[in-house]
Amino acid sequence: MGEELQLSDLQLGLLRILWDREEATALEVHTVLVEQDRGLAPTTVSTMLSRLEKKGTITHRTEGRQFIYRALVREVDVRRSMLSRVTDYFFGGDVSALVSHLVEGRDVDPDDIARLQQLLAERSGGAEEHDDA
Amino acid sequence: MGEELQLSDLQLGLLRILWDREEATALEVHTVLVEQDRGLAPTTVSTMLSRLEKKGTITHRTEGRQFIYRALVREVDVRRSMLSRVTDYFFGGDVSALVSHLVEGRDVDPDDIARLQQLLAERSGGAEEHDDA
DNA sequence: ACCCATGAACGACAAGCGTAGTACTACAGG
DNA sequence: CCTGTAGTACTACGCTTGTCGTTCATGGGT
Structure with missing residues (x-):
């Protein structure tokens, strides 16, 4: 069932935004990040989003000239996966x-x-x- | 007090060995890794150990021509730190x-x-x- | 039809990881 | 004293992440 998915803080941050609002454009994501004191250039966000998509974690549809991103993994699964890593390692499950x-x-x-x-x-x-x- | 230390699987593996046996030479660590089906070249292990030391996570003393490594961080602290990251993120503590x-x-x-x-x-x-x- | 603004695509770069080969040093045996 | 060997130091390389700048395409307004 589970693929080993290991996400960094920023990646998690992006995912979080997508989880919270179901869908979001790159700009929207960037805006939220900025509001969270996570000041990044819009291009940076786009790059990250693209890379996340290349890994199959998220996807997008095109509306006009904008990309609307959506998570492909569920929060609960990521949560479980990341938690498992730590718990298995330190507590043997x-x-x-x-x-x-x-x-x-x-x-x-x-x-x-x-x-x-x-x-x-x-x-x-x-x-x-x-x-x- | 709490420095944000984020360790990878391999780094954790090395630390684990040092935690288990208090002290270990590079060769010893390598041997254990091999026994754990983690087949790495001895030089790889040394490199990792050096880098870990550069980051201040471990240290070593010299005995003859061998390096005897020892962890500088306690398992309980790393455990707590890594767990906190996940729990804080997903469950807000x-x-x-x-x-x-x-x-x-x-x-x-x-x-x-x-x-x-x-x-x-x-x-x-x-x-x-x-x-x- | 043309130009501009908007936003994606591409390329770049530094740092860190995983991986390892090669170089160098220093002690030990003859 | 010379050399072999053990074991660290140095260097390297490909990959991912974080970070952008720059280029390119395209649709909308004049």
């Missing part, structure tokens, strides 16, 4: 080790803890899993 | 959202769920610190 790390290290609100407990309770009690072994 | 994602997506064993509940219970009940290396 052991989710509890990961959460343990999170809870230990950074400050986690008691609220968060509570919410997590809630979440897990739902998971184990509410939804019936019929997975064996 | 919301740990419960992250865990939610994890629990929803890949199949998490009931065992894991139980362990997590245990973990959280400890966390919210008695604040016990147990050292992690």
Whole structure:
């Protein structure tokens, strides 16, 4: 199923914009980037977009003389893929080790803890899993 | 405090070896890599090690004509840093959202769920610190 | 029909990574 | 003292990323 897709910060930034608004022209993307204090030349944005397209991450349709870009990968998949890389590497896929790390290290609100407990309770009690072994 | 350190897979692999054995010569590192099906020329390993050192991630002392490398960054810090990047980006630092994602997506064993509940219970009940290396 | 503005296409360049061959140095054995 | 060998240093090369400048095409206004 999953191709190993590894994205840089900027690439992620571009994707994010496309995810947020479904579609966007190069100019639009550039504008958003600028608003995010990410000052880049419009051509830079175009170049990045092109390269992303060449890799099959996004695509575009032409409307008039403008390109309207659209993401081809879903955020949830990228999220999963990138997270997997880190978790697999550092925790060998052991989710509890990961959460343990999170809870230990950074400050986690008691609220968060509570919410997590809630979440897990739902998971184990509410939804019936019929997975064996 | 936190420098943004972004490591590639190979760099992580090298670091891992140094973390595991505290210290290692270039040759030793190479050997381990080979055992891990990561077949690289010894010179390649040396080059990578040098570059890592230039970036301040590792260091070495000289024993005879050999270099004995040692990591300058702790695994826990790199772990945290790399994980933060992903979690901050995708979940805005919301740990419960992250865990939610994890629990929803890949199949998490009931065992894991139980362990997590245990973990959280400890966390919210008695604040016990147990050292992690 | 012509010129300009708008935006894409192309080319460029520096830095960093992965990869490795070759050069050099220094210690050890004869 | 000379040489072989081990092991680092140097150099190189192709690829990707971030960053643009410049060129080119085209459609719209006068």
